[in-house]
Amino acid sequence: MKHTISILVENEFGVLSRISGLFSGRGFNIESLSVAPTLDASISRMTIVTSGDEQILEQITKQLNKLIDTIKVIDFTGQDYVERDLAMVKVNAEDSTRAEVLRIADIFRSKVIDVTPRSYTLEVTGAPAKVDAIIELLRPMGIKEVVRTGPVVLGRGAKGWRSNE
Amino acid sequence: MKKTGSQILLESLQLEGVDTIFGYPGGTVINIYDDLVDYQGIKHILTRHEQAAVHAADGYARATGKVGVAIATSGPGATNTVTGIATAYMDSIPMVIITGQVPTPLIGNDAFQEADMVGITRPVTKHNYLVKDIKDLARIIKQAFYIARTGRPGPVLIDLPKDVQIATTKFEYPDKVELRGYKPTYSGNIRQIEKAAKMVLAAKKPVIYVGGGATLSDCSEDLKKLAEVTQSPLTTTLMGMSSFPSRHPLSLGMLGMHGTYYANMAVTNCDLLVAIGARFDDRVTGKIATFAPHAKIIHVDIDPTSIKKNVRVDLPIVGDLRDVLQNMLKKLAEQGDAVESLVERTAPWRAEIDEWKKKHPLTYKKEKGVIKPQYVIEKIRELTNEDAIITTEVGQHQMWTAQFFEFAKPRTFLSSGGLGTMGYGLPAALGAQAAFPERQVIDISGDGSFQMNSQELATLVQYKLPVKIVILNNGYLGMVRQWQQLFFDRRYSQTPLELPIDFTKLAEAYGGTGFRAEKPEEVEAVIKKGLETAGPVIMEFRIAREENVLPMVPAGAGINEMVLAS
Ligand SMILES: Cc1ncc(C[n+]2csc(CCOP(=O)(O)OP(=O)(O)O)c2C)c(N)n1
Numbered sequence A: 001m002k003h004t005i006s007i008l009v010e011n012e013f014g015v016l017s018r019i020s021g022l023f024s025g026r027g028f029n030i031e032s033l034s035v036a037p038t039l040d041a042s043i044s045r046m047t048i049v050t051s052g053d054e055q056i057l058e059q060i061t062k063q064l065n066k067l068i069d070t071i072k073v074i075d076f077t078g079q080d081y082v083e084r085d086l087a088m089v090k091v092n093a094e095d096s097t098r099a100e101v102l103r104i105a106d107i108f109r110s111k112v113i114d115v116t117p118r119s120y121t122l123e124v125t126g127a128p129a130k131v132d133a134i135i136e137l138l139r140p141m142g143i144k145e146v147v148r149t150g151p152v153v154l155g156r157g158a159k160g161w162r163s164n165e
Numbered sequence B: 001m002k003k004t005g006s007q008i009l010l011e012s013l014q015l016e017g018v019d020t021i022f023g024y025p026g027g028t029v030i031n032i033y034d035d036l037v038d039y040q041g042i043k044h045i046l047t048r049h050e051q052a053a054v055h056a057a058d059g060y061a062r063a064t065g066k067v068g069v070a071i072a073t074s075g076p077g078a079t080n081t082v083t084g085i086a087t088a089y090m091d092s093i094p095m096v097i098i099t100g101q102v103p104t105p106l107i108g109n110d111a112f113q114e115a116d117m118v119g120i121t122r123p124v125t126k127h128n129y130l131v132k133d134i135k136d137l138a139r140i141i142k143q144a145f146y147i148a149r150t151g152r153p154g155p156v157l158i159d160l161p162k163d164v165q166i167a168t169t170k171f172e173y174p175d176k177v178e179l180r181g182y183k184p185t186y187s188g189n190i191r192q193i194e195k196a197a198k199m200v201l202a203a204k205k206p207v208i209y210v211g212g213g214a215t216l217s218d219c220s221e222d223l224k225k226l227a228e229v230t231q232s233p234l235t236t237t238l239m240g241m242s243s244f245p246s247r248h249p250l251s252l253g254m255l256g257m258h259g260t261y262y263a264n265m266a267v268t269n270c271d272l273l274v275a276i277g278a279r280f281d282d283r284v285t286g287k288i289a290t291f292a293p294h295a296k297i298i299h300v301d302i303d304p305t306s307i308k309k310n311v312r313v314d315l316p317i318v319g320d321l322r323d324v325l326q327n328m329l330k331k332l333a334e335q336g337d338a339v340e341s342l343v344e345r346t347a348p349w350r351a352e353i354d355e356w357k358k359k360h361p362l363t364y365k366k367e368k369g370v371i372k373p374q375y376v377i378e379k380i381r382e383l384t385n386e387d388a389i390i391t392t393e394v395g396q397h398q399m400w401t402a403q404f405f406e407f408a409k410p411r412t413f414l415s416s417g418g419l420g421t422m423g424y425g426l427p428a429a430l431g432a433q434a435a436f437p438e439r440q441v442i443d444i445s446g447d448g449s450f451q452m453n454s455q456e457l458a459t460l461v462q463y464k465l466p467v468k469i470v471i472l473n474n475g476y477l478g479m480v481r482q483w484q485q486l487f488f489d490r491r492y493s494q495t496p497l498e499l500p501i502d503f504t505k506l507a508e509a510y511g512g513t514g515f516r517a518e519k520p521e522e523v524e525a526v527i528k529k530g531l532e533t534a535g536p537v538i539m540e541f542r543i544a545r546e547e548n549v550l551p552m553v554p555a556g557a558g559i560n561e562m563v564l565a566s
């Protein structure tokens, strides 16, 4: 089963390799990983999508917590959260397909961020399933290149997730 | 007044109470070695290989409970430490390893003697650091010692570039450590402990299963109380070996692949298994599906990742063993009657175990004219005192030592359990002897393992460390040969050590003393002479060449499926 985990880590040299090394060394999956500093520049937030049974997930969270640089770990599975993935899709824009591409972009509330005589580059944001869906619809037009950030998540509600709890 | 990085390092070591360090110099630590001359409070022992320096620091740490310290130069010196670090990591030994590094501007350039030590040691250290700015140095050293000795202990590496050693800054050693991501849990959850006490009180066939954590948290006394109060039979892993007296009536000895018949039978038949500072290693459990199949499992450990890693657990308790055991004893004391009825109820269980003990004790066949290794171990036990520190290498001799040397006091058995590192025992003995110059320190070795760090004879002689080395010489990489005999049709591929080495002459070549026994009648005299002789001694015993370690649980079998005789 898929799990989305958020990790607050010390924004220290080598911390990414500690996390990724832990996953590879123990044979855990990483489906996607995104990382950037938080409001507090000394802390980075990672979002990792991984998979495994309950026992593996328990090990993953425990092992992550065990790292000295890890401040906090949350497995969002089963919790109420919002999730966004961002993709940029460079798609063929022939005379016959230009209108269709724009129509699809419109349906997905996606923006055209670059245009050439033969291509559109679309920016699409949404839950991963929505991003998957637009990619599937654009595929017949001929996708030249895709890049995705991988999902990032936040818990729902008014409460924030502070590092000093 | 400003101090250089290397002075800050040495000052900090002193403030951490470090009196002995083990190491080997080179270009990127030459400044530290130069300053070392002025720091008489720190005794440096020059081993003859960096791996040995780390094992020595490890032996020092295991024998004393303090943090062991080793130092090596960058590149090859640093990479030579890796096996030593991995050995300590697998057994959770508190250590700080300092490696020199090329100057920061050269890092990443494939500079001469550059190796990415933070990258290389990441999976075998509890934590590691590359010091890029001298202003961070004191804080990093403080943190390194704190991390090494707290929680589940482990080795911490500090990679220290040469320019940082030379740079200067004001020295202030922090008195507090602030690590927002590191807060080990020491006190066990009291409700969980209460539940555990209830489960113990309800048991019919309890067994206590103890690992290396008991040594690390120095809880032998509480452990003994728990076993005695509840009259529960107790088995240990190799790592837990000396934390409970082998001769105690409740002792079942070691469990697992080369465990005793009665320990393995007790675990297989128990209805409650109380695991204390153990991690259910595959050498202990055998086939998981048939491990303690009828038992409820209580698992006490300071490291949450150990719990439910390999086996299902009915009641986890995260905390320091000493704290948890003491609270558990308190809870039990409040239930005097229930304890009494527990002891009564479990009497048939102890009787059943006594039957197993009688039926299949640890034993071996004497043979006329040949020295049996088990006999040598028994004799050493007889002729040493209870304070003697025993180290081993890895192989059959290690298992025979665990089986036949009866340990009485904690921290008297030092052996590489998790990694199984041949070449560990001699340098570890060196480190233990450096910590305790007056105690008997004995490395029980095999002819193969001994040659993995035999150069340390020079260190022993130089520093007048009177370690006694027992070589159980079977002319084989015996443990591998045993597997080949049992599972590969006796095809002894590359396990005979063809060249008969005269180990007594090797001892003499280094300035030590050597004795050899070739017949059983000579064994006692050689041990006596060896122990009486001042300075380092090798006692070589030409033993039965194809003796096997038994019982043995074949790989992949359940621990109740033991081979008892060849
Ligand atoms: C560094 C290292 N290399 C290889 C092994 C695999 N190994 C385990 S036991 C053993 C044989 C050890 O031979 P010896 O030291 O003579 O001990 P014996 O088993 O004969 O008592 C070997 C090769 C190991 N444990 N460590």
Ligand SMILES: [Mg+2]
Binding pocket: B395, B446, B447, B448, B472, B473, B474, B475, B476, B477, B478
């Ligand atoms: Mg041998």
